[in-house]
Amino acid sequence: MQLVVEGLPTLGIGLGFRPQFKAEVFLNRDAIEFLEITSDHYIDSPPKKLEELQLLAEHFPLIPHSLELSLGSAEGIDEGYLSKLADIVSIAHPAWFSDHICFTRSGGVNIGHLAPVPFTEEALGAFVRNVDKVKKRIDVPLILENITYNIDYPWNEMSEAAFIRRLLEETDCGLLLDVANLYINSVNRGVDWRDVVNELPLDRVVQLHFVGAHRHADRLIDAHADTTDDEIWNVFREVAVRCNIKGAILERDENFPGFSEVVAELKTARELLNAEGYVLS
Numbered sequence: 001m002q003l004v005v006e007g008l009p010t011l012g013i014g015l016g017f018r019p020q021f022k023a024e025v026f027l028n029r030d031a032i033e034f035l036e037i038t039s040d041h042y043i044d045s046p047p048k049k050l051e052e053l054q055l056l057a058e059h060f061p062l063i064p065h066s067l068e069l070s071l072g073s074a075e076g077i078d079e080g081y082l083s084k085l086a087d088i089v090s091i092a093h094p095a096w097f098s099d100h101i102c103f104t105r106s107g108g109v110n111i112g113h114l115a116p117v118p119f120t121e122e123a124l125g126a127f128v129r130n131v132d133k134v135k136k137r138i139d140v141p142l143i144l145e146n147i148t149y150n151i152d153y154p155w156n157e158m159s160e161a162a163f164i165r166r167l168l169e170e171t172d173c174g175l176l177l178d179v180a181n182l183y184i185n186s187v188n189r190g191v192d193w194r195d196v197v198n199e200l201p202l203d204r205v206v207q208l209h210f211v212g213a214h215r216h217a218d219r220l221i222d223a224h225a226d227t228t229d230d231e232i233w234n235v236f237r238e239v240a241v242r243c244n245i246k247g248a249i250l251e252r253d254e255n256f257p258g259f260s261e262v263v264a265e266l267k268t269a270r271e272l273l274n275a276e277g278y279v280l281s
């Protein structure tokens with residue numbers, strides 16, 4: 001059986017679009033092969049934001065990345081949100097779109113946080129049902145991202161990687177592998193990230209996220225506020241060469257550097273891959 005991810009186009013190395021970068025992304029068009037937009041920034045937004053989205057779509061390949069589908073919610077999908085997300089996806093006209101392996105809504109309340117799902121058969125069943133509903137509404141390949149988390153539920157029945165494998169096989173979705181999240185979770189649990197990677201379905205990795213990790217005492221924090229460091233570049237390179245990725249996105253949300261630093265990070269990503277004989281464009 002051909003996986004849905006096998007037919008996807010290669011987009012290259014790109015950037016998570018933030019309003020702070022609006023002028024610079026156009027001034028540095030040659031350095032940015034595609035943009036990831038946060039779908040939620042355009043849902044229920046004023047007309048000016050939708051104009052921005054249309055402008056971006058005219059000049060860049062876009063990938064919508066959403067925060068609030070809450071695919072892990074046992075209570076099911078918020079149909080209103082799904083419908084609004086479908087509108088954003090149709091404007092962006094993407095090769096794929098993405099959300100997270102998490103839940104953000106429980107008992108009808110938005111918890112304002114990407115919370116981990118329990119790695120259980122029951123949670124897997126609910127997640128698969130929710131993805132099926134999304135796929136019926138949005139006819140574009142969906143890829144799912146690994147998050148950072150601080151809770152290891154005592155009732156987990158399998159590892160995170162085993163859960164991700166089952167989830168992607170049962171939904172035929174791709175994996176958006178955030179190498180910073182992978183590294184942060186591994187360091188904070190005292191495990192080797194390579195052991196986690198060996199358990200993941202690498203044939204389903206479509207896209208990577210990368211950014212530096214923030215150290216606080218003896219833990220790493222997923223703050224999207226730091227320049228990509230050598231350890232995470234190493235994870236990026238080792239993971240990329242084992243997968244057939246179609247794109248990688250620098251995901252910076254805070255402590256914004258000058259744009260020349262952003263461009264330099266995109267260049268480093270390309271050079272690391274090229275040095276391995278891996279051309280992504």
Ligand SMILES: [Fe+2]
Nearest residue numbers: 145178209251
């Ligand atoms: Fe990410």
